[in-house]
Amino acid sequence: MYKNYVLQMEDTPTRGDGSEVEIGDRLVCDEYRATLKYIGLVPPTKGVWYGVEWDDIERGKHDGTHEGHTYFKTKHPKSGSFIRPKKANFGISFMSAVNDRYGRTEDENAGVITEDLYVVDAYNKTTVVEMVGARKVNELQSKLNELKEVVVRGLMVYGTLSPTDQSHDLASLVPSIENLDISLNLIKSWKQIAEITEQLKNLRVLNVSENILDVPEKSTDLQSSLSHIDVLLLNRSSYNWSEILHCCDMFTNLEQIHLCFNNINVISDINGRFQHLNLLNLESNNLSDWSYVLHFGHLPLLETLIVSNNQFTKIEFPSNGSTSTDLFQKLKSLTINYNKIADWQSINELNKLQALEVLRTKSNPLMDLATPETVRQLLIAKIKHLKVCNRTPVNPEERKGSEIDYLKRFGSEWLKCGGSQDSNKNKPSNEFVSNHPRYNDLIQIWGPPEDSEMLQKMTSLKSSLINVKIFVPSMPDKKTLEKKVPGSMTVQKLKALIYRLYKLDTEIQLSYISQKMLGQEIELDNDQRFLSYYSIEPGDVIQVKL
Numbered sequence: 001m002y003k004n005y006v007l008q009m010e011d012t013p014t015r016g017d018g019s020e021v022e023i024g025d026r027l028v029c030d031e032y033r034a035t036l037k038y039i040g041l042v043p044p045t046k047g048v049w050y051g052v053e054w055d056d057i058e059r060g061k062h063d064g065t066h067e068g069h070t071y072f073k074t075k076h077p078k079s080g081s082f083i084r085p086k087k088a089n090f091g092i093s094f095m096s097a098v099n100d101r102y103g104r105t106e107d108e109n110a111g112v113i114t115e116d117l118y119v120v121d122a123y124n125k126t127t128v129v130e131m132v133g134a135r136k137v138n139e140l141q142s143k144l145n146e147l148k149e150v151v152v153r154g155l156m157v158y159g160t161l162s163p164t165d166q167s168h169d170l171a172s173l174v175p176s177i178e179n180l181d182i183s184l185n186l187i188k189s190w191k192q193i194a195e196i197t198e199q200l201k202n203l204r205v206l207n208v209s210e211n212i213l214d215v216p217e218k219s220t221d222l223q224s225s226l227s228h229i230d231v232l233l234l235n236r237s238s239y240n241w242s243e244i245l246h247c248c249d250m251f252t253n254l255e256q257i258h259l260c261f262n263n264i265n266v267i268s269d270i271n272g273r274f275q276h277l278n279l280l281n282l283e284s285n286n287l288s289d290w291s292y293v294l295h296f297g298h299l300p301l302l303e304t305l306i307v308s309n310n311q312f313t314k315i316e317f318p319s320n321g322s323t324s325t326d327l328f329q330k331l332k333s334l335t336i337n338y339n340k341i342a343d344w345q346s347i348n349e350l351n352k353l354q355a356l357e358v359l360r361t362k363s364n365p366l367m368d369l370a371t372p373e374t375v376r377q378l379l380i381a382k383i384k385h386l387k388v389c390n391r392t393p394v395n396p397e398e399r400k401g402s403e404i405d406y407l408k409r410f411g412s413e414w415l416k417c418g419g420s421q422d423s424n425k426n427k428p429s430n431e432f433v434s435n436h437p438r439y440n441d442l443i444q445i446w447g448p449p450e451d452s453e454m455l456q457k458m459t460s461l462k463s464s465l466i467n468v469k470i471f472v473p474s475m476p477d478k479k480t481l482e483k484k485v486p487g488s489m490t491v492q493k494l495k496a497l498i499y500r501l502y503k504l505d506t507e508i509q510l511s512y513i514s515q516k517m518l519g520q521e522i523e524l525d526n527d528q529r530f531l532s533y534y535s536i537e538p539g540d541v542i543q544v545k546l
Contacts, residue, residue: 011040013050015090024237026154026186026212027052028089032059034081035188035212037072042082049082055212091156091186094196098174101152102144118531149179153207157185159192170199183233189214190222190250198225209235209258219249227252235260241267248273255301260284267292279304279507283335290315297327308337308360315346325436333358341366347382348437357387369489373530379477381406382438392528403442409434421448466536468512470498472544478502480541487532491524492529498544509545512536517539 013021025036029052038051051072054060057079064072064080070353074080092100161168177200187193190213197203206229216222229251239247241264248254264285271397274280278301288311296302305328315336317325332355342365350356359379368373372399379389382403387394411419417432419439426448428439465484472478481501485494495508510524512534521543525533536542 011251013085013088013090015092017093017096017161019093019158021090024188024214025090026158026231028091028186029083029087032056033186033212036088037064037074037080038082040050040071042066042071043052047162050085051082052088054081056264057378059198068394088295089156089166091158093168094152094157094159094182095161095168095170097152097155097157098144098147098150101155102147102150109123120420144174146176147174148176148202150174150177151181152185153181154184157182157187159187160195170196171201174200176202178202181207181233183209183211183235185211187211187213190216190247194225194250197229201228203229205229205231205233206234209233209237212238213247215243215246216250217241219246222250222533223252226250233258235262237262240264245270245273255279257281259448267295270295274299275301277302278330279306282310283307284309286311288312291498294318294327297325299328299330301330302328303330303355304333305331306335308335308339310339312339312341314343315342317349317350317352319340323352324354326471328353329355331355335360337362339364342369344369344378344382345435347379348435351383351438355385356383358387359383359386359388360390362390370458371486373488373532377402378404381442384438384441392526396486400446404446407439407442407446407449410439414449419448420452464538466531467538469539469541470501470538470544471541472502472546474546475502485531487530487536489531490527491529491531494524494542495527498542502544504544504546506507511543511545513541513543 021036023036023039025307027034027036027050034052035055036050037053038049040048051064051066053074057076060074060076060081061077062080063074063077064070066082067368072080072083095204098327103315130488160170180196180200180203182196187208193208193213197206206226230253231246232251232254234244234247235258237244237259239262244259244262245268248257252438253276254274255276257274257277258281260281260283262285264282264287267287274296275300277296280296280299280302282293283306285305290312293305293307294317296305305534317327321327331353334353334356337360341361344366347366350359361379369375370375370378376389376392380386380399397505414428414432414436417429418426419428419432420426426440426443432439466487467482467484470481470483483497483501485497491510495510498508498510500505511521512524513521515537522534524531524542
């Protein structure tokens with residue numbers, strides 16, 4: 001410790017609960033978080049100063065050196081400052097936070113129990129909503145020994161008190177906790193985390209995101225305190241990949257791990273780790289090479305992989321001369337939203353995943369290569385086992401239509417490249433097979449496209465417009481409108497158009513009456529579906545229900 005004088009009894013830094021503060025402890029000053037690096041004098045000023053290193057490096061003024069004397073060292077040139085002790089808040093114990101959050105509270109004036117509801121989103125942002133009169137909720141939560149889910153996010157928890165203190169006995173006070181969110185607090189080490197978890201034998205889900213935790217020298221030392229954890233959230237931890245692996249070695253039975261917003265740009269061999277993992281979330285990092293993802297390809301139980309908001313430009317699996325891959329044998333769900341994937345060859349590669357059923361591809365350049373409806377059809381046709389595409393189920397009728405349309409769409413190219421309706425002469429070029437690896441399989445299912453089906457489709461907007469009538473039965477004074485709308489318009493966008501046309505401000509439901517099935521009303525029951533999905537044709541009447 002950097003101390004240049006003997007602390008007097010009254011100078012010894014302590015928390016409100018009497019526990020002593022040490023160098024390396026975490027604190028809050030003016031709502032900014034920092035690490036205590038020095039306690040002592042800073043001549044020529046009088047009195048005790050704390051030297052701190054801010055989490056926000058823009059807040060500091062120096063690197064721990066003042067007027068030629070080095071009092072402490074920081075990681076950044078200007079992340080250090082000196083503050084007076086009275087401005088530092090070193091937080092509260094875990095059990096104090098639980099009591100503050102979940103203990104019964106009586107309004108002194110009205111005798112009304114109040115309750116703060118903490119709502120935590122996927123990015124660990126918390127919204128606090130005060131609920132007045134929520135007596136039943138409060139009474140339920142005040143039974144601390146029955147609590148199963150505890151959220152003490154952002155309550156400035158530093159750890160536990162000494163073992164001799166009664167409030168340290170978490171095993172007796174809160175034995176039922178299964179899900180613990182202790183993110184964004186003042187805990188400084190994994191040892192302090194372990195002091196909490198080792199007493200919570202029923203704990204399965206642990207969120208320690210947004211804490212700055214020292215990496216332990218020996219991960220095996222804490223395994224016994226953390227081995228019962230199944231789900232770990234380690235978002236915004238500021239760890240590099242090797243540090244993440246070292247920390248994960250403390251958890252021997254992880255089934256899910258979330259490593260979002262860590263600025264990970266490289267992944268090395270995992271060397272046999274994560275054998276129980278069924279979900280891996282690497283969202284919002286800085287990965288650009290798909291080969292990094294392949295390090296997880298041999299995990300025997302991995303079913304869900306999330307790599308949204310990275311920098312991937314293509315997806316590729318090692319070629320073994322087959323249309324499948326030995327990697328990711330159990331992978332059912334893949335989310336690649338907000339990347340830079342712009343080619344259909346990457347989607348062809350995904351068809352090699354034999355178990356893939358759920359795919360999310362939102363906000364990739366690929367999605368702008370055609371109309372949303374066409375892109376969806378191509379995704380379905382190219383990936384044979386896909387059951388959910390961008391959150392919308394793929395039913396058998398849609399799959400059949402997408403695959404037959406695919407045969408027609410690329411039929412002319414198929415013929416030019418050596419394809420033939422005569423199976424004995426059907427020998428498309430290697431290039432065509434590479435671009436359309438499922439084409440021959442689809443021919444086996446639906447038969448080759450006929451010549452009449454391979455006529456070039458009209459792709460202009462004009463040819464794709466559908467002339468419909470829009471009618472509001474409850475507003476007979478409003479005229480029936482005739483509008484031309486594209487088949488690729490979603491029900492949601494059609495609603496938005498109707499809101500503008502009729503200047504409506506109440507929720508509406510849509511249905512249509514087909515000219516071919518008079519008297520039959522068909523509900524437009526999914527806002528994300530395209531109008532073409534419902535087989536709306538020119539002359540059909542859209543009914544608006546208020």
